[in-house]
Amino acid sequence: MSNSRFQLAQKYIPGGVNSPVRAFKSVGGEPVFIQRAKGAYLWDADDKHYIDYVGSWGPMILGHAHPEVIDAVKQAADNGLSFGAPTESETTLARKICELIPSIDKVRMVSSGTEATMSALRLARGFTGRDKILKFEGCYHGHSDSLLVKAGSGALTFGVPTSPGVPAALAEQTLTLPFNDLESVETLFAELGEQIAAIIIEPVAGNMNLITPRPGYLEGLRKLCDDYGTVLIFDEVMTGFRVGLQGAQGVYGVTPDLTCFGKVIGGGMPVGAFGGKAEIMNHISPDGPVYQAGTLSGNPVAMAAGIKTLELVSAPNFYENLTAKTKSLLIGLSNAASSADIPLATNGVGGMFGFFFTDAKRVLSFADSVACDGDRFNAFFHGMLKRGVYLAPSSFEAGFVSSAHTENDIADTLEHAAAVMSTLV
Numbered sequence: 001m002s003n004s005r006f007q008l009a010q011k012y013i014p015g016g017v018n019s020p021v022r023a024f025k026s027v028g029g030e031p032v033f034i035q036r037a038k039g040a041y042l043w044d045a046d047d048k049h050y051i052d053y054v055g056s057w058g059p060m061i062l063g064h065a066h067p068e069v070i071d072a073v074k075q076a077a078d079n080g081l082s083f084g085a086p087t088e089s090e091t092t093l094a095r096k097i098c099e100l101i102p103s104i105d106k107v108r109m110v111s112s113g114t115e116a117t118m119s120a121l122r123l124a125r126g127f128t129g130r131d132k133i134l135k136f137e138g139c140y141h142g143h144s145d146s147l148l149v150k151a152g153s154g155a156l157t158f159g160v161p162t163s164p165g166v167p168a169a170l171a172e173q174t175l176t177l178p179f180n181d182l183e184s185v186e187t188l189f190a191e192l193g194e195q196i197a198a199i200i201i202e203p204v205a206g207n208m209n210l211i212t213p214r215p216g217y218l219e220g221l222r223k224l225c226d227d228y229g230t231v232l233i234f235d236e237v238m239t240g241f242r243v244g245l246q247g248a249q250g251v252y253g254v255t256p257d258l259t260c261f262g263k264v265i266g267g268g269m270p271v272g273a274f275g276g277k278a279e280i281m282n283h284i285s286p287d288g289p290v291y292q293a294g295t296l297s298g299n300p301v302a303m304a305a306g307i308k309t310l311e312l313v314s315a316p317n318f319y320e321n322l323t324a325k326t327k328s329l330l331i332g333l334s335n336a337a338s339s340a341d342i343p344l345a346t347n348g349v350g351g352m353f354g355f356f357f358t359d360a361k362r363v364l365s366f367a368d369s370v371a372c373d374g375d376r377f378n379a380f381f382h383g384m385l386k387r388g389v390y391l392a393p394s395s396f397e398a399g400f401v402s403s404a405h406t407e408n409d410i411a412d413t414l415e416h417a418a419a420v421m422s423t424l425v
């Protein structure tokens with residue numbers, strides 16, 4: 001059944017999907033078409049039930065179709081879908097973000113993570129009067145031209161680190177270095193630091209599986225940016241309100257100049273945002289000369305979903321509980337792997353996790369992630385899918401746990417994992 005749906009989709013949509021990773025190219029086979037979702041579960045178009053660890057790639061931290069979020073969206077929709085004029089709901093969400101995240105004085109809403117990082121970069125370039133930027137191999141910051149250089153996520157899966165269509169002259173302004181290697185950044189800055197407008201980084205990298213920063217790495221980047229007048233941008237599109245209430249900057253205690261958000265702050269609606277010090281944000285139009293705009297930016301229905309989501313994740317112990325669930329999932333996966341004599345490394349922060357089929361004790365970079373056993377991952381993925389556990393269809397993606405996952409869901413998942421691990425070669 002899914003087969004014919006996918007064939008029809010391919011007739012009218014390039015590759016049958018509206019975002020490449022959904023096509024299952026990396027793992028092989030055909031994508032599952034989803035019909036509805038509730039809590040920790042998805043149902044496909046044939047009504048098969050799955051425990052979901054993708055969570056729409058991160059936004060669904062409260063689980064799917066949370067009743068309070070759906071109510072907020074319905075109420076907002078009743079008042080009209082878009083006005084193209086200011087609404088109080090935009091101020092409410094912006095204020096909430098500013099109050100929760102100490103590094104943010106002002107925040108501008110956009111409609112996707114891609115727009116957030118693209119705009120933050122333009123702002124950093126406009127603010128510093130410099131063109132060059134530094135990013136890290138395997139970090140994905142959306143698909144704007146400057147950032148589609150040695151990117152992770154779908155770009156990694158397809159082995160196209162730099163996409164055709166990105167002008168060479170622009171890509172030249174994007175310098176790339178390995179993640180987690182501070183020395184290489186120090187060497188680069190000694191030579192070119194005064195020409196570099198921004199360092200942009202996923203403080204916890206979630207687009208080359210899940211890789212955490214080495215102790216001192218983010219602090220070292222902060223110091224270099226201070227020394228050279230470079231803007232430090234944390235791309236917290238994935239980690240924001242996912243690894244903790246103050247994002248990765250709260251977890252690691254390092255303060256960026258600008259932060260990008262997406263995913264969780266829209267509760268499943270198309271939302272992104274970028275914010276930071278007023279001194280920098282005041283350069284954005286209409287106050288300043290750096291142009292940035294959006295017909296649907298701050299959309300009232302999306303704001304309603306975001307406000308309710310941030311209200312609910314602000315509940316006491318929300319992240320402690322989420323972290324405990326992630327931990328029990330990872331401990332269980334490690335145990336299942338060792339019982340089956342399969343070498344496995346795991347990483348987790350807050351409600352985000354990664355697992356690697358590798359002998360290595362730690363996975364610290366893109367090169368380490370690529371060196372893992374992709375075939376074994378694919379076999380595991382398909383085994384789990386068959387048993388009703390929906391994992392990210394690529395070994396280069398992080399997984400996500402929501403507050404709706406119960407202990408039973410985790411136990412069921414681990415039972416399936418043990419069964420599948422025992423079949424892996």
Ligand code: PLP
Nearest residue numbers: 112113114140141142237238262
């Ligand atoms: N930045 C990071 C860290 C991401 O993970 C993503 C998407 O996965 C983006 C930016 C781009 O966001 P969007 O897909 O909403 O454009």
